[in-house]
Amino acid sequence: MAYCLKCILPVFLAMAVFGKAGAVELPPPADLSSQYALPSRQVIVVEPHESTNERQKRVEYTALPIDGLLTRWFGDRWTSEEAEIVFLAKDGYRSVVPGPKLKKYRAFLAFARSDGAPFTVDNSSQNERKIPLSPYYLVWDNKKEPELLRQGAYGWPYQVTAVEWHSKSEDRALLPARASPMLEQGFAETKEYCLTCHNIRGIGGKKYPVDLIRALCRWQEPDLKAWIDSPSRVKPGTAMPPLARLLPEAERQRMIGRIVGYLGAMKVESPEACARPAP
Ligand code: HEC
Structure with a gap:
C-alpha cells in the first residue's frame, strides 16, 4: 500500500x-x-x-x-x-x-x-x-x-x-445590558488592561485569578482608583503594575474613570456576586 x-x-x-x-x-x-x-x-x-x-x-x-x-x-x-x-x-x-x-x-x-x-x-x-x-x-x-x-x-x-x-x-456576556458608548469603551479598556491577569465571569487571565466584580464588593470606588493609579504607592513591592504609565496623565485619569465606571455598572448588574464571599 x-x-x-x-x-x-x-x-x-x-x-x-x-x-x-x-x-x-x-x-x-x-x-x-x-x-x-x-x-x-x-x-x-x-x-x-x-x-x-x-x-x-x-x-x-x-x-x-x-x-x-x-x-x-x-x-x-x-x-x-x-x-x-x-x-x-x-x-x-x-x-x-x-x-x-x-x-x-x-x-x-x-x-x-x-x-x-x-x-x-x-x-x-x-x-x-x-x-x-x-x-x-x-x-x-x-x-x-x-x-x-x-x-x-x-x-x-x-x-x-x-x-x-x-x-x-464572544464576550458580549461581559457588557451591561444597555451599555453607553462610554461603558463600551470602559469595557474594552478593562479587557486590554486588566483581564490579562484577572477575570470577569471566568473570562480573562489566570496570572492573579480574581474575579474583578467579586473583588469589587470589598472595594470603595476612591480606593480602587488609587490602587489602579499606583499599586506600589498603596502596597510597596506589589506585582500589580500601574495603569498605562506612558500615557499623558489627564488621559490616564480619564481611562481609570471609565474602567471603574464599567466595573461599577457590572457590579450593579451582578447582585449575586456580592451575596457570596469572594474567593
Ligand atoms: C500584570 C498583571 C496585572 C494586571 C494587568 C492588573 N492586575 Fe490587578 N492585581 C495583580 C496582582 C499581582 C494583584 C495582587 C497584588 C498584591 O496583593 O500585591 C492584583 C490585585 C488586584 C486587586 C485586589 C484584589 C482583591 O483580592 O481584593 C484589584 C481590585 C485589582 N487587582 C484590579 C485591577 C484592575 C482594575 C486592573 C486593570 C486596570 C488590574 N488589576 C490589572 C496583577 C495585575
Whole structure:
C-alpha cells in the first residue's frame, strides 16, 4: 500500500498543532521556522518594559514575522474586524490583540536576543527583574509608531506558549445590558488592561485569578482608583503594575474613570456576586 507522504503530512502537522479548534500550541522556534519555511530575522524595537518617556532603550531580537504564521494557522479570518488573537502565557497571563491591529503594524514572535545576551527583560512597573521571555515574546516594530509607543508594554506578552483565534462577539456576556458608548469603551479598556491577569465571569487571565466584580464588593470606588493609579504607592513591592504609565496623565485619569465606571455598572448588574464571599 502506498501513501502519499506529501498529502498526509500537512494533516499530521495540523493535528499536532491544533489542540482544539482555533488554538495553536507553539512548537520550539526551530520547528516553527522550518515547518512553515519562514526564515527568522532581526528586529530592533524600543523595549517598552525597560523604557520611560524620557529614555528609550532599544533591543534587537531574533524573531519570526507573525502575519505569515497567523495566515497559515487561521487563514484570512485573523484580519477581519471581528477577529481577536489571544496569546496565552506560561504564568496564566492572557493578552487579547485585535486582528486589525496585527494587520496594521508589524509584529513578531521573538525567541532570542540577537546579541546573544540572556533572553530576559526587567519589568520595573511590576517590580520584577530578569524575567525569562521564552519560549516566545510578542514584539512590535514600534520605533516610528507613536501610537504603539504610547501603549507601552500592553500587547507585549512574554512566555507565550499558545495562540488562539476568537471572535469579538464572544464576550458580549461581559457588557451591561444597555451599555453607553462610554461603558463600551470602559469595557474594552478593562479587557486590554486588566483581564490579562484577572477575570470577569471566568473570562480573562489566570496570572492573579480574581474575579474583578467579586473583588469589587470589598472595594470603595476612591480606593480602587488609587490602587489602579499606583499599586506600589498603596502596597510597596506589589506585582500589580500601574495603569498605562506612558500615557499623558489627564488621559490616564480619564481611562481609570471609565474602567471603574464599567466595573461599577457590572457590579450593579451582578447582585449575586456580592451575596457570596469572594474567593
Ligand atoms: C500584570 C498583571 C496585572 C494586571 C494587568 C492588573 N492586575 Fe490587578 N492585581 C495583580 C496582582 C499581582 C494583584 C495582587 C497584588 C498584591 O496583593 O500585591 C492584583 C490585585 C488586584 C486587586 C485586589 C484584589 C482583591 O483580592 O481584593 C484589584 C481590585 C485589582 N487587582 C484590579 C485591577 C484592575 C482594575 C486592573 C486593570 C486596570 C488590574 N488589576 C490589572 C496583577 C495585575
